[in-house]
Amino acid sequence: MNNKGILTWWATFSILVQVQIGIGILSLPRDVHHIAKGDGWISVLFAGLSIQLLVTIIWLLATRFKSQTLYEFAPKLVGKYLGSLINIAYSIYFLSMVFLTTLLFTDILKRWVLFKTPHLVIYVLVLGVAYYLAKDNIKVIARFYTFTAMFVILLIFILVPALVSFDIRFVLPVGQTGIGNIAKGIKEVTNSMLGFELLLVLFPFIDERFRRYSIVVAANAFVTILYTLIVLITITVFSPAEIKLIPEPVLYMLKSFQFDLVERIDLLFISVWFVSIVTTLVMYLYVASLGVTTIFKRKSHAPMVGWCVLLIIAVLFFSNKDIYGIVNYVRVISNASYLFIFVLPLLLLFLSFIRKERGK
Template structure:
C-alpha cells in the first residue's frame, strides 16, 4: 500500500512520464519554441552568405524563404493531423510499415544528432573568432552541451517553461541592433531586383538552412494542448522569425557597402562592434552573450527530440539518461572532428543539403502514404457496404 503511494508520489513529483506529458503546452509556448528553434547560429552569418548570390535583394530571399518554409510547415501540419497524439517516432512505423518506419526514425535521429554537432561546431567557431581565442574548443562544447542536457533531460513541460521566458533574449537581441541604424545608406540595396529572379530564388537555399528548426514539430506537435493546437501558432512563429531575419539582413545590407559585406563573416556583430554609448561600448559582446542563449535553446530542443526518439525506439519511459549519453557521445565525436574553417563549412553544407529530405521530403511522402491509405480504406468501406 505504502509502496504504491510512494510510487505515485515519485511519478507526480517528477512528472517525467512522457506519455502524460502530452497535451500540456499552450499556444504561446508553441510559438516561442518554434521561434527559438528557428533562430540559432545561422542569424550571424546569414547576410554574408546570401549577399554573393542575391546581392542587395537578399532580404527578398529571406521573405521568400519564409514562405517556402511555411509551405513545409503546412505539410508537417497536415501530417501531424493524421495521428494527432503520436510523435513521428511513434507513427512512422504505423504509416510506413515496421521496417521502413524504423529506418525513418533512425535516420531522423541521425539527422538531429548531426545537426547538434554542426550547431556546436559553428557556435565554437564563432566564439573562437570573437571571444575565446585560446580556450580549447572542447571546453566550450562541454559547457554548452552539458547545459543543454541539464534542461533537455527534463520533461517538455519544464523545457516549455524555460522557453517561454528565454524568448525575452531573442527580443533583446533585436533591440540591441536597433541603434546600429544611426548610420545607413538605403541606396546600397537599390535598385530592387538588381540580382534577378533566379538569383533571389537561389539565395533562398542559404536562408532555408538557417531558418531550420520547424521540422522538430514532427515530434513536438502532440505535446501541445489540443485546444491550442491551431495552425496559427505555426504561422505566427514563422512570421516572427522571418521578420527578424529580414530585419537583420536588411539592416546589415544598408549599413555595409556591397563589397564590404562579402568580407565580413558576421556582419551583425561587426556592425555592433563600433557602437558606442555613454556607459558601454562594444555591443557585439552583449549580442554574442544573448545570442549564445538562442543557440542554447536550439540545441536543447534538438537534443530533447533526439533523446525522445532514442528512448521511444528503446521503449524507455524516461529520457534523462539517454540525454546525457547522447551528449557524451557528441562530445567524443566533436573532439575528433577536424575543426578548421573549411571542414566545418563542408559538414554544414552536407547536413544542410540533407535537411530538405527531412524537412520536406519524408513528411511529404508520409503524408501521401497516409492519405492514400485513408482513401483506400474509405473505398473499402464503401465497397463493403
C-alpha cells in the same frame, strides 16, 4: 511521453520561434548577399513563404496523428522495419543538428571571445547546459522557453543603433539581381531557419485547445520578419565590397558602435544570442533523445540524453575544426536536411491518405 497535451499557445509559439533563430543569423547577411546582392532581403521574404509551405505539409501530417509523435506513427505507415529505419534516420539528423550548432558556436566563441580556451572545454560547457535542461520533461523545458522569449526582443533592440548608418542606396534599385539570383538566395536562408521540422515530434505535446494553424503561421512570420530586418539593416550598413570580406557582418557592425554604458555591444549581443543557441540545442537534443528512447524501447528519455551528449562530444573532439572542415559539415547537413523537412514528411503524408491511416 506522459506529458502530451500540456503546451499552451505561448509556449508553442516561443519554442518554434527560438528554435528557428539559430547559428545562421550572424553570417546570413553575407551568405545571401553573395548570391542575391542588395536583393537579399527579398530572398528572406520568399524563403519565409517557402518554409510556410513546408510547415503546412508537416502540420497536415501531424494533425492526422494528433496523439502520436513521428516516432510512433511512422512504423504504422510504412511497417515496423522501415519505420524503425526512419526513426533512426531522424534521430541521427537531430543529433547532427546539435553537432553542427555546437561546432559553429564554438568556432565563433574561439574567434571573438575565448581565444585560448580549448575546444573541448567549450563543448562540455555548452552541451552541459543543454543536457541540464533537455533531461527534464517538456513542461519544464516549456517554462524555460517562455522565460527566454524576451531575449529575442532584446536582440532586436540591440540592432537599433545600426539604423544611424543606414544607407538605402545599397539596396537600390530593387530587383537588380534578377529573379533567378533571388530564388538561389532562398536556399541559403532556408538553411538558417531550420527548426520547424521539430513539430513532427512536438505536436502531440500541444494542448488540444491550442492546436491552431495560426500559431505556426505567426511563429514563422515573426522569424521571417526578424531575419528580413537583420539582413536589410546589415546590407545597408556595409557597402557591397565590404560585406564580401566580413564573415560575421552582424557582429562587425555592432562592434563599430560604442556607448558610455556599454563599450562592446557586440559582446552583449553574443551573450544574449547564446540563449538562442541553448534553446536550439535543448530542443534538438530533447527530440533526438525521444527517438533514441523509442528505438531502444526505454521508459525514460533522461538517460538517453546523457549518452547522446557524450556521443556528440566525442564526435566533436575528433572532427575537423578548420574552416574547410566546418564548411563541408555545413554543406552535407544542409543538403541532407531537405530529406527530413520535405521529402519524408510529404511521402508520409501521401501514404497516410493512400492507406487512410489516422491516429485515434
